[in-house]
Amino acid sequence: MIVLRAKDVEFEVTCIDLREKPDWFLEISPHGKVPVLSVGGRPLFESNAIAEFLDEMVPPRLHPEDPFKRARNRAWTDFVPDFSASLGGVYYARDETALAEGMRIARGRLARLEEALARERDNDGPYFNGAGLCLVDAAYAPFLRRYAFVETRLGCGLLDEFPLVQAWSDALAADERVIGSVADTFEHEFVVALHRRGAMAAPRFGPVSDAAD
Numbered sequence: 001m002i003v004l005r006a007k008d009v010e011f012e013v014t015c016i017d018l019r020e021k022p023d024w025f026l027e028i029s030p031h032g033k034v035p036v037l038s039v040g041g042r043p044l045f046e047s048n049a050i051a052e053f054l055d056e057m058v059p060p061r062l063h064p065e066d067p068f069k070r071a072r073n074r075a076w077t078d079f080v081p082d083f084s085a086s087l088g089g090v091y092y093a094r095d096e097t098a099l100a101e102g103m104r105i106a107r108g109r110l111a112r113l114e115e116a117l118a119r120e121r122d123n124d125g126p127y128f129n130g131a132g133l134c135l136v137d138a139a140y141a142p143f144l145r146r147y148a149f150v151e152t153r154l155g156c157g158l159l160d161e162f163p164l165v166q167a168w169s170d171a172l173a174a175d176e177r178v179i180g181s182v183a184d185t186f187e188h189e190f191v192v193a194l195h196r197r198g199a200m201a202a203p204r205f206g207p208v209s210d211a212a213d
């Protein structure tokens with residue numbers, strides 16, 4: 001959604017219940033995962049493939065022009081699953097022991113990202129490559145956003161040691177293309193998901209009804 005918004009593409013969103021995936025969805029999503037982008041009735045799946053397709057098809061280009069930088073960016077986007085899993089280990093932690101272990105693992109991965117931000121650009125950002133949003137930003141933003149949201153109640157201070165990641169996360173959190181990329185119910189649904197997983201952070205958001213879930 002961030003890439004679609006960054007390119008001013010008109011689109012419609014269809015939300016599905018991932019616990020009860022409809023048949024039509026399973027027919028177009030081979031791994032049964034979101035997102036899927038339907039282009040004139042033809043489905044594309046996997047976030048990176050979708051983002052790359054959009055970047056080839058619709059201006060403005062979010063990838064760097066330099067093929068070397070483009071390859072480096074793709075390599076950092078490949079790190080997203082490891083990175084997001086480690087942040088999940090923090091915001092979904094069920095107790096203090098799991099939180100400490102989650103933070104230990106996340107710190108190692110954040111350190112790599114901190115170094116990448118220091119080395120991959122020769123400027124102050126605020127985005128991964130510099131002044132403009134790129135596909136790497138779009139790939140990391142959803143996970144940094146979830147962490148930032150939970151951190152308002154968890155207060156574990158994980159990003160304190162990583163000022164470049166913190167500044168990057170803040171810039172993404174303030175970006176309209178990122179802010180508007182989720183449904184209005186995002187925070188409610190995320191808190192419901194935290195409760196469902198028994199996350200220690202969940203009760204700190206107060207009681208929730210899962211009626212909208």
Ligand SMILES: N[C@@H](CCC(=O)N[C@@H](CS)C(=O)NCC(=O)O)C(=O)O
Nearest residue numbers: 018031032033034035045046047048
């Ligand atoms: N590699 C996939 C991962 C997508 C993914 O894990 N989606 C999650 C939601 S964020 C999902 O659909 N989970 C449902 C499931 O695995 O059953 C991508 O980047 O598109």
